[in-house]
Amino acid sequence: MLDDEKKPLVQVKNLKMHFPIYRGILKRQVGAVKAVDGISFDVFEGETLGLVGESGCGKSTVGRCVLRLYEVTEGSIDIDGTNIATLSGAELRAKRPQMQMIFQDPQASLNPRMTVGSIISEPLDEHKNMSKDEKREKVGELMDAVGLARRFADRYPHEFSGGQRQRIGIARALALNPKFIVCDEPIAALDVSIQAQVVNLLEDLQEKFGLTYLFISHDLSMVRHLATRVAVMYLGRLVELGDSETLYMTPKHPYTQALLSAVPHPDPAQAGNIDRVILEGDVPSPANPPPGCTFSTRCPRAQPICKQDSPEWTEIGEGHFAACHFIE
Amino acid sequence: MRDQSATVLDVANLKTVFNTRDGEVHAVNDVSFYLKPGELLGIVGESGSGKSVTMMSLLKLLPMPPAEIRSGTIEFDGRDIREVSDKELRQIRGGEIGFIFQDPMTSLNPVFTVGFQLIEPLRVHMGMSKKQARARAAELLELVGIPDAPARLKDFPHQFSGGMRQRVMIAIALACDPKVLIADEPTTALDVTIQAQILELVKELRQKLGMAIIWITHDLGVIAEIADRVAVMYAGQIVEHAEVKELFANPQHPYTRALLETLPRMGEARAERLPSIDGQPPNLDHAPTHCEFAPRCKHAFDRCRVENPQRRNVTPAHDVACFWDAKAGGPIDA
Ligand SMILES: Nc1ncnc2c1ncn2[C@@H]1O[C@H](COP(=O)(O)OP(=O)(O)OP(=O)(O)O)[C@@H](O)[C@H]1O
Ligand SMILES: Nc1ncnc2c1ncn2[C@@H]1O[C@H](COP(=O)(O)OP(=O)(O)OP(=O)(O)O)[C@@H](O)[C@H]1O
Ligand code: SF4
Ligand code: SF4
Ligand SMILES: [Mg+2]
Ligand SMILES: [Mg+2]
Numbered sequence: 001m002l003d004d005e006k007k008p009l010v011q012v013k014n015l016k017m018h019f020p021i022y023r024g025i026l027k028r029q030v031g032a033v034k035a036v037d038g039i040s041f042d043v044f045e046g047e048t049l050g051l052v053g054e055s056g057c058g059k060s061t062v063g064r065c066v067l068r069l070y071e072v073t074e075g076s077i078d079i080d081g082t083n084i085a086t087l088s089g090a091e092l093r094a095k096r097p098q099m100q101m102i103f104q105d106p107q108a109s110l111n112p113r114m115t116v117g118s119i120i121s122e123p124l125d126e127h128k129n130m131s132k133d134e135k136r137e138k139v140g141e142l143m144d145a146v147g148l149a150r151r152f153a154d155r156y157p158h159e160f161s162g163g164q165r166q167r168i169g170i171a172r173a174l175a176l177n178p179k180f181i182v183c184d185e186p187i188a189a190l191d192v193s194i195q196a197q198v199v200n201l202l203e204d205l206q207e208k209f210g211l212t213y214l215f216i217s218h219d220l221s222m223v224r225h226l227a228t229r230v231a232v233m234y235l236g237r238l239v240e241l242g243d244s245e246t247l248y249m250t251p252k253h254p255y256t257q258a259l260l261s262a263v264p265h266p267d268p269a270q271a272g273n274i275d276r277v278i279l280e281g282d283v284p285s286p287a288n289p290p291p292g293c294t295f296s297t298r299c300p301r302a303q304p305i306c307k308q309d310s311p312e313w314t315e316i317g318e319g320h321f322a323a324c325h326f327i328e
Numbered sequence: 329m330r331d332q333s334a335t336v337l338d339v340a341n342l343k344t345v346f347n348t349r350d351g352e353v354h355a356v357n358d359v360s361f362y363l364k365p366g367e368l369l370g371i372v373g374e375s376g377s378g379k380s381v382t383m384m385s386l387l388k389l390l391p392m393p394p395a396e397i398r399s400g401t402i403e404f405d406g407r408d409i410r411e412v413s414d415k416e417l418r419q420i421r422g423g424e425i426g427f428i429f430q431d432p433m434t435s436l437n438p439v440f441t442v443g444f445q446l447i448e449p450l451r452v453h454m455g456m457s458k459k460q461a462r463a464r465a466a467e468l469l470e471l472v473g474i475p476d477a478p479a480r481l482k483d484f485p486h487q488f489s490g491g492m493r494q495r496v497m498i499a500i501a502l503a504c505d506p507k508v509l510i511a512d513e514p515t516t517a518l519d520v521t522i523q524a525q526i527l528e529l530v531k532e533l534r535q536k537l538g539m540a541i542i543w544i545t546h547d548l549g550v551i552a553e554i555a556d557r558v559a560v561m562y563a564g565q566i567v568e569h570a571e572v573k574e575l576f577a578n579p580q581h582p583y584t585r586a587l588l589e590t591l592p593r594m595g596e597a598r599a600e601r602l603p604s605i606d607g608q609p610p611n612l613d614h615a616p617t618h619c620e621f622a623p624r625c626k627h628a629f630d631r632c633r634v635e636n637p638q639r640r641n642v643t644p645a646h647d648v649a650c651f652w653d654a655k656a657g658g659p660i661d662a
Binding site: 019023033052053054055056058059060061104105106107147149151154155159160161162163164167184185188189190191192193194195196197199200203218220225258259279282283284285286287288 | 346348349350353372373374375376379380381430431470473474475476479482487488489490491492494495512513516517518519520521522546548586587590591601602603604605608609611
């Protein structure tokens with residue numbers, strides 16, 4: 001599906017993020033949470049790459065690493081040709097306006113002592129030379145765009161509803177016309193109509209400015225709508241990646257198949273009779289992942305070899321990758 | 329509108345107003361609903377329509393001022409929560425009524441371990457020993473699908489993922505076998521598989537303990553699956569209320585209909601543009617004097633702009649606050 005002219009804006013190679021575990025009074029390191037354990041992917045210029053997977057599988061950690069909000073354990077992250085994993089402080093600051101993040105936890109990412117107007121305009125103060133009036137107008141436009149009334153500009157974050165706060169974070173991320181945005185569950189707390197409004201906005205901006213998105217979400221129907229390609233993650237690793245339609249119509253990895261079968265139906269008349277693959281067993285801990293294929297403890301297709309050998313990440317169709325010994 | 333059998337929670341004519349620097353915000357306008365044991369009431373509505381403020385008002389969890397509960401009664405298990413002593417209120421909160429907040433990071437205390445935050449209510453409300461409480465805490469974390477649960481009791485909230493924090497909140501709310509569980513967007517950060525696991529758990533507790541639940545969500549798929557009845561909120565009011573099948577099959581209020589029309593459906597081909605409801609959200613700086621949905625409503629007529637519609641029955645178990653008769657396709661009799 002991908003034309004050869006498409007060039008990657010973001011190239012992630014063998015990314016690892018391990019959080020050390022300390023125990024005991026001496027706080028000795030006794031292990032590590034392997035939140036992200038060796039993943040590689042590209043994000044092409046102007047596309048939306050969806051990143052999906054169970055809660056706790058490492059999606060937010062990937063998003064934070066890609067913008068270097070964490071010091072990564074291993075691997076490289078090229079954005080526009082520069083490996084940001086090794087950039088120094090000043091170089092990184094110069095790069096920051098181009099890459100933004102919409103955070104999963106809106107409350108925790110908004111300064112409670114600043115008005116919404118100043119939260120949204122703060123990046124403008126830092127990186128742009130704008131007059132007061134220009135700034136006010138820009139803030140107003142951003143608030144319109146995310147469906148917040150302009151008269152709310154002088155209110156503080158706690159005076160908003162959950163969904164309104166989420167939209168403040170979106171307006172702020174858009175302020176500097178970034179090139180690349182990591183959207184971490186950006187619409188999770190919004191009603192369907194406002195979700196649609198925000199998604200339409202993200203698409204409009206993409207069309208107008210050629211924006212590139214890494215879109216993290218557990219909402220599989222929204223990812224299908226928005227994403228050009230989709231990457232599926234399980235326990236710190238990618239298990240499948242492909243063109244969005246191919247992946248949804250013909251998922252190849254047993255985990256992707258299970259994930260897609262579990263989507264609830266917005267129709268109570270249907271709710272009872274859906275063919276679900278319910279995954280047995282618990283999600284293993286990323287501090288102690290199973291040997292071989294990490295999905296082998298829950299996989300309905302697992303064979304003895306799966307518990308020993310880790311499956312290779314292979315191209316199984318054009319631009320379609322998966323890691324499984326028994327792809328149908 | 330009223331069912332005569334016993335209710336565990338009965339809220340009547342609740343009004344909550346914020347007194348802010350630039351005047352009043354009428355967040356909850358004359359809201360009434362009831363809940364029977366073992367039942368699940370779903371609440372849906374536009375972002376900012378007053379869902380969270382309604383639930384926070386029930387347990388007096390809003391800072392007053394600026395919040396003010398201007399009127400209403402909140403009958404829980406034979407008592408009016410507005411009248412009970414502070415001591416009794418503390419017993420109810422986190423004991424008889426479990427509460428899952430919309431924003432887990434603000435309700436989990438960042439300086440205490442997750443274990444402490446689970447064990448504390450078990451000791452206070454259930455009178456467990458330290459050892460019993462620790463075992464129960466690990467069991468609860470396991471029930472909500474946290475891997476390696478006993479070891480993770482020692483971790484702090486920031487060491488958990490967004491969805492795991494939400495599940496910790498669920499575990500805390502369920503810890504004391506509450507009579508009523510109020511869950512405010514409890515699964516927004518959860519993927520479908522874990523959500524399914526939580527929904528199963530909730531079903532089980534309803535059957536086993538007769539726990540009654542209020543479940544706020546924007547996810548109509550979840551509502552379709554678990555709710556018995558649904559209330560739809562707009563501009564601080566309940567504009568429609570019905571049994572779940574009836575609501576989906578036979579929506580009356582133009583807002584409910586628009587909401588159902590905007591729903592993306594998994595099986596269908598990709599729409600170029602997602603449909604959304606046109607127009608501005610309502611301004612809450614006044615108590616409603618007319619239908620607040622009128623500027624966005626395609627059926628609006630003169631009466632809608634001068635009078636605020638009250639809830640009226642469509643069938644004995646289905647009511648709507650609207651002057652338009654969806655079945656007849658014309659205004660109702662004045
Ligand atoms: N402290 C406050 N001061 C002033 N207004 C407030 C305050 N808290 C909430 N509001 C307003 O009250 C209204 C209702 O808020 P509430 O949080 O109940 O909405 P909600 O229905 O839960 O929305 P969401 O789906 O986005 O969570 C909102 O319009 C909000 O802006
Ligand atoms: N600062 C940290 N210290 C230790 N462990 C962490 C830290 N941050 C995340 N983790 C762990 O890393 C794993 C991945 O977390 P992450 O937040 O990336 O998951 P996620 O896929 O975004 O999940 P969700 O969908 O629930 O938001 C989890 O097991 C989590 O407990
Ligand atoms: S490698 Fe084996 S265990 Fe892993 S997904 Fe494939 S079949 Fe299942
Ligand atoms: S009362 Fe009038 S304006 Fe309001 S929803 Fe009904 S028809 Fe529309
Ligand atoms: Mg996350
Ligand atoms: Mg809310």
